Amino acid sequence: MMKVTEIMTTDVETCTKDTSIQEVATQMLNLDVGSIPIVDTNGGSLVGIITDRDIVIRGIAANFTLDTPVGQIISSELVTGTPDMDVEDAATLMADNQIRRLPICEGNKLLGVVSLGDIAVKDPTDRNAGAAIEDISKPSQSND
Template sequence: MMKVRDVMNPEPVAIQATAAVSDAVRLLRTEEISGMPVLEGEKLVGVVSESDLLKMLSVEREGGLWLPSPLEILEVPIRDLIRWEKLQAEAEEAGTTTVSEVMTRKVFTVGPEESIQRAASMMVRHRINRLPVLEGERLVGIVTRGDIIAGLGMEASEVEED
């Protein structure tokens, strides 16, 4: 049976809770990932994902995040232009917001010796894309849906070779 240790990334990209959201955005983009563990020192305290960052940009006073449709882009009505400017101002404020203010605090984790089936089950049940891998309290890796799919493919090819 394949274990999380067999498919996890042993060098997860992580960010400190005190870092600016703009740093998190930059890291997600440069590392080409959609989320990462958040640490206070060495302790796991949350996860920050693209979804968390998008939620931060919702303009609650205006009824939620506004993204223009193609027709609205052509028309560019004044009221929508004002909303767009407010959204841009909020995005600029993101540079002063810390990761701890936007991260998801309820973190599901998995151990390196657990089966990839259990990890997959947790991801599906909780609708998450990644699981930090902890050994005791120490972050030792991260496993994503893609890692598990790749692991299942490796396992299937080993069975075919036998």
């Protein structure tokens, strides 16, 4: 079984809760990513994640200004994986929670991020990656 540590991105750009919506959006543009992990200013512990969708739905649509700290709009209910997790288990966790990126943490310390793309590229024949993509792409049952 392949472990998530074999395929995860370890050079992950982060920001803090004090970073402005504008700065995070610019960071996403420059890095060509759709999410940025949020860490505390002290030890780098993961405290949340912000997605491009958070910026649009919780930020712009809620009339926050671009200089608003992202701490006001981040997703703080985190789903995380561990470094000893199998890729198959990560894909299942991502599918069950309809997420495309899974922060990998030891305790609260961010070690890296696994994306569906990482899983699909590493083994294009992996049925779990395909199932995860299919499950994540289904409309959620919430009233969002």
